[in-house]
Amino acid sequence: MKMQKTDIGVVAVMYAVCALFYYMNTQLKKESQTYPTFTIALLFGLTTLYLVQMLFKARKFGVESGADKVFAGFQVKQFFVCLALVIGYLVLMYYLGFYVSTVAFMVVTLLFLRVPIPQLALSVISVTLLCYLAFSMFLGVKMPAGLLF
Structure with missing residues (x-):
């Protein structure tokens, strides 16, 4: 299965969400930052794993647009x-x-x-x-x- 270019946008949005949440988390009291920090780190880690998986797919199978599949049936x-x-x-x-x-x-x-x-x-x-x-x-x-x- 080829890597889809549309997945790059997903990864970029997820990293942006992590950055936004991290910034918002720094506004909290120190004692309130533990759980959000864990959740943000988990999201960041999973996004990075997805990026690595995408790169392996791209190297092994190539890259395709993916836009036709993503927007098929769009209403x-x-x-x-x-x-x-x-x-x-x-x-x-x-x-x-x-x-x-x-x-x-x-x-x-x-x-x-x-x-x-x-x-x-x-x-x-x-x-x-x-x-x-x-x-x-x-x-x-x-x-x-x-x-x-």
């Missing part, structure tokens, strides 16, 4: 509606808080993508419960409450 309407929903989610989170806006965002997005109701309900319940248990209960992270609450 412009679906992309822009989902982008608008994400922006709306961020605005909604500012006013209604994390949990209410997350449930609303997931329901509207999954309905737009025509996900059957049983899978929609299971997804919304499980993601909300997982976020609550992982962040609020286990890690003790204060989630955004919103201006209205």
